[in-house]
Amino acid sequence: MNISYFDDSRITEKTIKSKITKLGQYRQEIRENMEENNSDVPEYSLYYPKDFTLHSNITELAKTYKNIKHLVVIGIGGSNLGTEAIHQVLDEGKVKLSVLDTVSAYNLAVLLDELKKYKKATQLTICIISKSGSTTETLSNASVLIEELKHHFGEEINQQLIFIGDPKTEVEKYAKKISAHYVAMPKIIGGRYSVATAVGLIPLALLGHDTDEFISGYLDASKDEYETITAENSARLALYLQNKYHHYNFFAFEPRLEKLGEWYRQLFAESLGKETTKNGKPVKDAMLPTISTPVELHSVGQLYFSKITTVYTDFVTFDDEKFDFKTTKSNKLASGLKNLSLQEIVTGLYGGVIGAYQERELPYRATILDESLPYSLGLFMGMRLREIMYTANLMDVNAFDQPNVELYKIKTKEILKI
Amino acid sequence: MNISYFDDSRITEKTIKSKITKLGQYRQEIRENMEENNSDVPEYSLYYPKDFTLHSNITELAKTYKNIKHLVVIGIGGSNLGTEAIHQVLDEGKVKLSVLDTVSAYNLAVLLDELKKYKKATQLTICIISKSGSTTETLSNASVLIEELKHHFGEEINQQLIFIGDPKTEVEKYAKKISAHYVAMPKIIGGRYSVATAVGLIPLALLGHDTDEFISGYLDASKDEYETITAENSARLALYLQNKYHHYNFFAFEPRLEKLGEWYRQLFAESLGKETTKNGKPVKDAMLPTISTPVELHSVGQLYFSKITTVYTDFVTFDDEKFDFKTTKSNKLASGLKNLSLQEIVTGLYGGVIGAYQERELPYRATILDESLPYSLGLFMGMRLREIMYTANLMDVNAFDQPNVELYKIKTKEILKI
Numbered sequence: 155m156n157i158s159y160f161d162d163s164r165i166t167e168k169t170i171k172s173k174i175t176k177l178g179q180y181r182q183e184i185r186e187n188m189e190e191n192n193s194d195v196p197e198y199s200l201y202y203p204k205d206f207t208l209h210s211n212i213t214e215l216a217k218t219y220k221n222i223k224h225l226v227v228i229g230i231g232g233s234n235l236g237t238e239a240i241h242q243v244l245d246e247g248k249v250k251l252s253v254l255d256t257v258s259a260y261n262l263a264v265l266l267d268e269l270k271k272y273k274k275a276t277q278l279t280i281c282i283i284s285k286s287g288s289t290t291e292t293l294s295n296a297s298v299l300i301e302e303l304k305h306h307f308g309e310e311i312n313q314q315l316i317f318i319g320d321p322k323t324e325v326e327k328y329a330k331k332i333s334a335h336y337v338a339m340p341k342i343i344g345g346r347y348s349v350a351t352a353v354g355l356i357p358l359a360l361l362g363h364d365t366d367e368f369i370s371g372y373l374d375a376s377k378d379e380y381e382t383i384t385a386e387n388s389a390r391l392a393l394y395l396q397n398k399y400h401h402y403n404f405f406a407f408e409p410r411l412e413k414l415g416e417w418y419r420q421l422f423a424e425s426l427g428k429e430t431t432k433n434g435k436p437v438k439d440a441m442l443p444t445i446s447t448p449v450e451l452h453s454v455g456q457l458y459f460s461k462i463t464t465v466y467t468d469f470v471t472f473d474d475e476k477f478d479f480k481t482t483k484s485n486k487l488a489s490g491l492k493n494l495s496l497q498e499i500v501t502g503l504y505g506g507v508i509g510a511y512q513e514r515e516l517p518y519r520a521t522i523l524d525e526s527l528p529y530s531l532g533l534f535m536g537m538r539l540r541e542i543m544y545t546a547n548l549m550d551v552n553a554f555d556q557p558n559v560e561l562y563k564i565k566t567k568e569i570l571k572i
Numbered sequence: 573m574n575i576s577y578f579d580d581s582r583i584t585e586k587t588i589k590s591k592i593t594k595l596g597q598y599r600q601e602i603r604e605n606m607e608e609n610n611s612d613v614p615e616y617s618l619y620y621p622k623d624f625t626l627h628s629n630i631t632e633l634a635k636t637y638k639n640i641k642h643l644v645v646i647g648i649g650g651s652n653l654g655t656e657a658i659h660q661v662l663d664e665g666k667v668k669l670s671v672l673d674t675v676s677a678y679n680l681a682v683l684l685d686e687l688k689k690y691k692k693a694t695q696l697t698i699c700i701i702s703k704s705g706s707t708t709e710t711l712s713n714a715s716v717l718i719e720e721l722k723h724h725f726g727e728e729i730n731q732q733l734i735f736i737g738d739p740k741t742e743v744e745k746y747a748k749k750i751s752a753h754y755v756a757m758p759k760i761i762g763g764r765y766s767v768a769t770a771v772g773l774i775p776l777a778l779l780g781h782d783t784d785e786f787i788s789g790y791l792d793a794s795k796d797e798y799e800t801i802t803a804e805n806s807a808r809l810a811l812y813l814q815n816k817y818h819h820y821n822f823f824a825f826e827p828r829l830e831k832l833g834e835w836y837r838q839l840f841a842e843s844l845g846k847e848t849t850k851n852g853k854p855v856k857d858a859m860l861p862t863i864s865t866p867v868e869l870h871s872v873g874q875l876y877f878s879k880i881t882t883v884y885t886d887f888v889t890f891d892d893e894k895f896d897f898k899t900t901k902s903n904k905l906a907s908g909l910k911n912l913s914l915q916e917i918v919t920g921l922y923g924g925v926i927g928a929y930q931e932r933e934l935p936y937r938a939t940i941l942d943e944s945l946p947y948s949l950g951l952f953m954g955m956r957l958r959e960i961m962y963t964a965n966l967m968d969v970n971a972f973d974q975p976n977v978e979l980y981k982i983k984t985k986e987i988l989k990i
Contacts, residue, residue, distance in 0.1 A: 457845025
């Protein structure tokens with residue numbers, strides 16, 4: 155993983171070091187918990203994939219469903235964003251992924267049309283993922299989809315359902331009642347930290363992706379080499395927050411990383427977006443994360459480059475040499491492009507944008523994923539989970555709760571009388 | 573169109589009125605230009621679709637290509653966002669839309685695979701849209717795609733190409749040379765203001781959408797009834813900017829409006845995101861626009877509801893009664909949902925979110941598109957174009973240029989030596 159930085163002049167080596175010093179105790183705590191394989195702390199997510207049961211579950215399910223054509227994931231937030239992020243990068247058209255996240259009768263109707271074209275139920279698998287077992291959106295989507303598919307394919311559809319969530323919820327009971335698969339996730343691991351549990355790994359295995367490579371990268375994020383970089387990155391995040399930066403721009407320069415941006419955005423916003431510190435003091439620093447791709451150079455780009463507001467930018471990209479096309483001068487449209495290939499043009503664009511950021515003194519960090527993609531994604535996600543925990547520690551906020559989202563849920567339930 | 577407001581207590585009727593007064597002269601100017609059908613001012617976009625040549629062009633092309641299965645739009649920013657926004661709402665699966673915007677060899681390879689499965693060139697149409705005729709991304713994508721399709725389908729592919737852009741560019745010359753269609757757009761109308769020119773209307777007609785209804789809504793945005801609302805909305809935007817709101821959240825509560833959010837985001841960011849006023853004074857107020865759907869209630873929602881930063885929210889939605897599904901208590905997963913239908917649940921969610929915004933005193937405006945969708949979209953887009961012009965006028969910035977995006981283009985060309 156190649157990472158470079160271009161910092162605001164107020165973010166100095168000295169200020170970074172001082173933040174890193176503050177992290178000392180927390181880093182030590184995590185190190186000890188990891189050595190003891192402590193499963194009672196929320197940081198368990200960082201080393202959980204060593205778990206042996208998880209691996210045998212994955213292998214077994216991947217074998218059972220190895221010939222499917224289409225996987226539907228029903229889940230929202232932490233239950234689907236990790237899977238979507240990884241699949242968007244690794245997708246080679248082997249198994250199609252569809253997601254039902256929020257409630258939309260239109261989306262459900264379109265998906266049903268598509269699923270009913272399959273001849274046999276065994277060409278499909280449906281993963282129903284709800285940590286709490288009570289997510290309104292997921293239960294609504296799942297119950298309707300299952301009833302409709304049962305009507306079409308008969309009871310055998312039950313064998314194509316995999317339920318994933320905390321143990322002892324209504325969902326587990328239901329799965330057992332209809333003799334469908336149920337896989338537990340560890341209760342202590344929050345939804346947005348769950349990509350390397352059954353929540354992410356089972357769908358990814360069913361999609362035909364290399365979960366071993368992914369896990370290997372994910373666990374390497376705890377190695378000294380990467381852990382040190384992560385501590386530095388957290389120090390920077392805390393400093394940009396403290397220096398009143400308002401915006402955080404995840405810039406997926408390779409457009410297939412856009413959903414990785416959505417995954418990180420949730421992690422960032424839910425973990426750091428807190429009203430009060432652990433001691434009840436009001437939090438005053440906030441960056442709102444947004445996502446860009448090079449398409450936005452022709453959209454929000456003008457605003458970014460105008461420098462009228464403060465944005466910390468997070469460029470993430472990878473080189474993909476599998477595909478390329480040469481422009482040919484013989485096509486007069488491309489006569490100015492001097493036979494350059496599309497990859498060369500992309501590289502030029504990237505250099506041009508980075509150069510413009512430097513000239514305008516717009517701070518950024520830039521990450522290039524330069525090892526095998528499943529490994530790189532595992533490493534990246536493992537590092538980012540840890541980075542957010544460290545940053546929350548520096549801000550003295552709880553990285554693991556989401557207290558303010560209850561209000562709209564309560565109001566919704568009042569309206570619906572449920 | 574049903575619009576309601578919930579304002580920050582500092583945004584009072586008095587402050588709104590005072591802003592509206594300041595708009596008086598500009599509104600009068602536009603009114604006069606409209607009466608004279610003045611085609612020399614950038615506000616021409618607001619009444620341009622009355623143009624007769626445009627209508628006959630659309631009708632003729634729609635007839636020629638009425639049996640196509642797949643439309644490819646090659647264009648970026650203002651050249652494709654409007655089409656995508658409208659198609660996402662109106663799509664009924666008649667003609668498939670693919671877009672090539674930024675340069676991505678991977679995306680191009682995937683699209684080519686798909687296009688080569690068609691038996692005849694006449695099943696496809698390719699719209700190549702570049703206002704300046706020199707957009708690097710568009711020329712790269714177009715030249716490669718055309719060469720590849722020519723190789724596959726032969727010269728007859730030229731009859732399936734439609735070039736759209738300013739007159740007298742290299743693109744027009746090329747189109748004429750290969751005897752392909754070329755349709756001019758008015759030079760005075762900027763890319764982000766061009767949805768109701770050939771740029772948006774020709775692709776939409778080819779996709780089978782009702783452009784007459786769309787234009788009728790678009791032109792109605794100039795009627796007193798809607799123009800007055802627009803002036804008020806601009807006053808509000810200017811006031812939120814002045815009161816140091818940092819974030820603007822386009823909340824597409826109906827997920828099919830997400831791309832409408834992308835269209836508005838470009839319009840907003842490129843028009844208002846200026847370093848200096850027309851008189852060269854530094855601009856100090858900026859909101860960075862972002863887009864949400866109800867999926868983000870499980871992601872950025874926590875940060876929004878925490879109220880630790882200032883966000884002005886723009887809810888946009890519509891009711892769609894074409895599709896619905898009932899949850900049934902007999903499916904034990906849904907036993908808590910009391911046989912509610914998915915539409916009822918969505919309505920409950922919307923009410924719950926609006927209620928939570930009010931209780932947390934988070935300011936918003938909420939728009940419900942309640943007439944025929946092509947008409948509503950035309951009206952909405954016409955109103956929003958005007959709103960941004962008015963807001964720029966209140967901020968004393970130029971709504972029609974984008975001076976800061978040249979830098980990365982220059983640097984890119986230096987690197988590529990083109």
